[in-house]
Amino acid sequence: MKLINENFIKIPATYLFSEIAKRVNLLQQQEPDAQIIRMGIGDVSLPLPDVSVDAMIKAAEEQRHSTTFRGYGPEQGYDFLRKAICENDYHSRGISMEMDEVFVSDGSKSDTGNIGDIFSSDNKVAITDPSYPVYVDTNAMAGRAGEPGETGAWSNIVYLPCNEANGFVPELPREEVDLIYLCYPNNPTGTTLTHAQLKKWVDYAREKKSIILFDAAYEAFITEENVPHSIYELEGAREVAIEFRSFSKTAGFTGTRCAYTVVPRGLMAYTRNGDAIALNRLWNRRHTTKFNGTSYVVQRAAEATYTPEGKAQVKALIGYYMENARIIREGLLKAGYTIYGGINAPYVWAKAPAGMSSWGYFDYLLKDKHLVTTPGAGFGASGEGFVRFSAFGSREATIAAMKRLE
Amino acid sequence: MKLINENFIKIPATYLFSEIAKRVNLLQQQEPDAQIIRMGIGDVSLPLPDVSVDAMIKAAEEQRHSTTFRGYGPEQGYDFLRKAICENDYHSRGISMEMDEVFVSDGSKSDTGNIGDIFSSDNKVAITDPSYPVYVDTNAMAGRAGEPGETGAWSNIVYLPCNEANGFVPELPREEVDLIYLCYPNNPTGTTLTHAQLKKWVDYAREKKSIILFDAAYEAFITEENVPHSIYELEGAREVAIEFRSFSKTAGFTGTRCAYTVVPRGLMAYTRNGDAIALNRLWNRRHTTKFNGTSYVVQRAAEATYTPEGKAQVKALIGYYMENARIIREGLLKAGYTIYGGINAPYVWAKAPAGMSSWGYFDYLLKDKHLVTTPGAGFGASGEGFVRFSAFGSREATIAAMKRLE
Known part of the structure; x- marks a missing residue:
């Protein structure tokens, strides 16, 4: 049955x-x-920005003709977009990034939800409170959240309160956690972490062998100097963090659908026996098995946002x-x-x-x-x-x- | 760790x-x-068909202007497309179908892979052999496949051989199975099941309380009369089957990305205690939590394939x-x-x-x-x-x- x-x-x-x-x-x-x-x-x-509309129309016209038609693209995204992402979102800030560390997708909601596939259901999860509900709900679906209590809190989630008392800066958890969801600039509070505040989390994750799932969907709205645009601005973050980025809020793609996820090559997680396994390989396997690439016309629209x-x-x-x-x-x-x-x-x-x-x-x-x-x-x-x-x-x-x- | x-x-x-x-x-x-x-x-x-290119260009132009811009759409797909699907793919064949039974997505690879989320990892899975590798691989990821043997076969998958001896018509499994993947017209063999042959599977699933995951991505290529275009042509199939359809092969959308999945309202699966739960509700929850809708311009391109x-x-x-x-x-x-x-x-x-x-x-x-x-x-x-x-x-x-x- x-x-x-x-x-x-x-x-x-x-x-x-x-x-x-x-x-x-x-x-x-x-x-x-x-x-x-x-x-x-x-x-x-x-x-949508004019450049994106123009790029979509041009790409749609390409799809009309045999000589320029594109069928299945690479599941991880076209090189033209992955290259533009590496150069403009990372290299320009002095962050090294290779194309095969960038996975283009249809949205950060999909990515932050699906990323759980590659982790054991036994991992202990920490989530800032308040937060975007997808983090909690998708961990509940995967069996990592335990049981829901009467107040709505789940028995097995470690909540990291962000409130006036702590200036909306979460404190490090007292118990050991394996996966840590951080979203900065934050939805819903609109607050941020400085380099120094985020560094504490990167250092914690390196020490405890935890993973930070860093949702940077609102990165483009940063106006202050001391706020990191990418977690990879922090030393050692490539060893402990996955970063989620989106064109939704940046370029008005909420109905057009394009985002990307960075899984650095050197980022490891472990088998029960303690063997280190590269998460880039696992996410690549997940992405190529359960996803068939983002629409070509949409990838061209996203690429256009990187032109002058x-x-x-x-x-x-x-x-x-x-x-x-x-x-x-x-x-x-x-x-x-x-x-x-x-x-x-x-x-x-x-x-x-x-x-x-x-x-x-x-x-x-x-x-x-x-x-x-x-x-x-x-x-x-x-x-x-x-x-x-x-x-x-x-x-x-x-x-x-x-x-x-x- | x-x-x-x-x-x-x-x-x-x-x-x-x-x-x-x-x-x-x-x-x-x-x-x-x-x-x-x-x-x-x-x-x-x-x-791509001209109608789809034209529709995409028109939709892209809408995205350029405030008055016609569309942001987040319904995760399940716009009504204009769900309605066109119901009318043209189902009502026209005498099959009843409501819009809220149709979930528009970015592709059947995503859907056939993600559908496993709503099922227990303890379900026994049967898969025709040979088959599209996604069925086996995604069940392996979810822990339903057991261990891989030396020959490549998984210990816990019930393989349903399709070969010359049985005319590429799989035999009903001897042991009870919970989830059955059928793809007809078949990839890779190009063979089909007649109404009578498919009926045996629907009857089996009704008797054993199994679910048929019916991949009909190649439905448009059917030329013979006695081959069902939808599993819902069979009596009782709405109680036991989920159907996957795609615009990829039908209308050349392999690089444009649009598909849909049908989860009938009356289709039930069970808790360990034997309570019946509507799968439509669970898939809706999955789809709205881990997916944010298919690109608007792409949905317009798909809709256009239903015009004369x-x-x-x-x-x-x-x-x-x-x-x-x-x-x-x-x-x-x-x-x-x-x-x-x-x-x-x-x-x-x-x-x-x-x-x-x-x-x-x-x-x-x-x-x-x-x-x-x-x-x-x-x-x-x-x-x-x-x-x-x-x-x-x-x-x-x-x-x-x-x-x-x-």
């Missing part, structure tokens, strides 16, 4: 966004004239959102709120007024100000008492929203 | 295509003037390859070979002359005729003694190849 993977049924359904939608719909019914401004989204609002015009267009996109972030920060500060983030990330993490919960604050902003945010508790226990404001909306809506808070 | 998933290191590296490449390169060095014709490929050679012009263009592509298949069949028969397939599939399965192995026959064709095929043994033990000819080449090359065998 066919059996299911019972880990799946332990995972509670995610009610966060459906609950938000329900409350927004209710308000819209009660107040049909309310001009609701949505600042809860993590999706971009500006269109492409870089200028991406910079303009990022600049637009970061000006929104500045407006949100300023508006919230003026209104007397305590806030974090928004300087190196498109998210501002706003503290609920004293005694108010995430959902209470959310409801207040929705009912009194007609603003939709995301309740921080939806990202984990340490998100309680906060909401996330997104800078991905239009300038006009962002300004209007802050006016309402004056 | 971080541990790897040790199942990965049990899987032997796939030398099939690298070994082929090595032998072809060697010949090219020894005989620089040899006009080598490649009939080993499973990739298409004709370009699109259908005509796809029909022309299929017709071209099937005429190649006819030429290959005729050529091989004339040359005195025993062959199978090629009537409802773009592959012809040719028997090596008496006493010759797969690789021996491959070498003979390469050295004496300068033809590249794929040795059947590369697809499993029962493929020994055969080679696969692909009809995906150009007409000119196909005709020239058969001339050399006269």
Whole structure:
């Protein structure tokens, strides 16, 4: 008799966004004239850069003709894109990187979810709290999370609280952990780690033979000098870290789908007998067995973001959102709120007024100000008492929203 | 200390295509003037249908402007494509199908590989032999295959031999199995099951509470009446089967990437306690947690294949390859070979002359005729003694190849 993977049924359904939608719909019914401004989204609002559209159209035309048609491409991505990635995202920062360490994919959600395939289900996992829910959910599916408790916390996950008390800088775990998820600049808090703060984690991982799964999807939003763009800026990180990068937020590829994952050649994990095995080889095996490459036209669109015009267009996109972030920060500060983030990330993490919960604050902003945010508790226990404001909306809506808070 | 998933290191590296490449390169060095014709490929050679290129260009232009830009789409695929799939691939054949039973993806390789996530690693797996290597390899990664033996067979996989003796129709397994991989029209043999032959499997699965994972990637190549295009043509199949479909071979999407998987609402699997759980819910959870939707422009390209012009263009592509298949069949028969397939599939399965192995026959064709095929043994033990000819080449090359065998 066919059996299911019972880990799946332990995972509670995610009610966060459906609950938000329900409350927004209710308000819209009660107040049909309310001009609701949505600042809860993590999706971009500006269109694709022209260079990417042009490159996609050119590539699509190539697909029309026998002489230029491309069928199956390399599962790991075309050399033209892997080369552009190495040169522009790594070599330009003095980081050595070979093409065969870069695996192009259809998105970081796929990669951060699928990476678990190559690890034993016995590994102990540490995850910052609050966090992007995919890290927890995919480990739960693989049987690494243990059992879910009443508060929503899993018995076998080591949560790394990021809160006001520690300045949103997670402390090293007291128990030994094998896999550590870090996302910086952080979603949802918008905070970052400095070189020195990240170095502690790299050193810990080297000492304990742990792996850091470093999600750098928001790297392009960094404006400050002392914030690492890549974990490989840290000495020794190539021995302990896998890095995830995405074109989604950088270049507006949320609906176009392209990302990449770096697995350095020298990065090892172990068999039960203690034999060191190169993870690059295992991920290559996973990627070539369960994936057939990213769409050719999409890879050309991604490549175009590395041209001089492409870089200028991406910079303009990022600049637009970061000006929104500045407006949100300023508006919230003026209104007397305590806030974090928004300087190196498109998210501002706003503290609920004293005694108010995430959902209470959310409801207040929705009912009194007609603003939709995301309740921080939806990202984990340490998100309680906060909401996330997104800078991905239009300038006009962002300004209007802050006016309402004056 | 971080541990790897040790199942990965049990899987032997796939030398099939690298070994082929090595032998072809060697010949090219020894005989620089040899006009080598490649009939080993499973990739298409004709370009994308015009309708798909036009749709992609239109969609790319939409992505250029704020008013028409699309960010994250539904992970399961846009309704416009799911609707077109339901209507054209199912309703038109009298099969009921709801949109929420169809999950659009980036490819059948991903789907047939990832589907294992929702099943227990304790399920017993049956796989036809020879077969597409992804079925075996992904089950090996998940720990369902047991240990690899010296001959390459895994201790815990139930192989279902498809050979001349049984007319390439697998016999029902003697031991009970939970998951059954069937691919029809078959890759690599090019053979099919009739309605009656497939019915036996559906009945078996209903009786034993097994699941059939039905790979119908080559459905569009069916020319004969009594061959089912979908497993759901069989009564009761909705209770026991998941179906995989792809635009890769049908519409030349091998480099464009779009496929879909059908998980009927009523399809159940069980917990250890015997509770029935809907697999649609589990796959939806997997798909929304580890995947972020197929590229919008690609979904528009796929949708276009269902327009009247699109259908005509796809029909022309299929017709071209099937005429190649006819030429290959005729050529091989004339040359005195025993062959199978090629009537409802773009592959012809040719028997090596008496006493010759797969690789021996491959070498003979390469050295004496300068033809590249794929040795059947590369697809499993029962493929020994055969080679696969692909009809995906150009007409000119196909005709020239058969001339050399006269």
